[in-house]
Amino acid sequence: GESVGLHLPTLSVQEGDNSIINCAYSNSASDYFIWYKQESGKGPQFIIDIRSNMDKRQGQRVTVLLNKTVKHLSLQIAATQPGDSAVYFCAAAIYGQNFVFGPGTRLSVLP
């Protein structure tokens, strides 16, 4: 099976600083990973994804890094803004099936 965990349940950063949210997964067969953002009272929203044949992928202000050796991925948010405050989940899929979600990291952006 697969289990997904996050290193920190909460993260506070100053507005304008960069944020790094970490995630560990257990099954080396996991081949697809997604980061989701969930704002209070809403459903998860897709942020960025990465496949196991890649080490890094960049989006608008976000970067996902995948280290398959230690089964770890991270989400980096550049120039964090108040609107980035939310819970962030990583999800891992094995052979593209049945995503397993981590417990989430709550990101708080301080003024």
Added chain:
Amino acid sequence: NAGVMQNPRHLVRRRGQEARLRCSPMKGHSHVYWYRQLPEEGLKFMVYLQKENIIDESGMPKERFSAEFPKEGPSILRIQQVVRGDSAAYFCASSPDRGRAGELFFGEGSRLTVL
């Protein structure tokens, strides 16, 4: 293009009653997933369905819970004889393609409160 639609958004039931949660996937999506989320926790997979077929229900409790995705109409998650522990947010997600990994598009969730 409407997103994944879930209703009701909020549902209150007394212990022993039935809860029915509905999910209409995005247009063109034929794969539906249901997840349960307890407060301050992650999303737990419950069931994966295609039209008229349950593909994987490994995350669904064996008793009281059932799901369907008929040929016509929304997917329905049904909880019979609800108990307080069923109180949670239930999220539906849909995807257009199962053959390769693709992102899941989530609805806004249905929040069930059992009194």
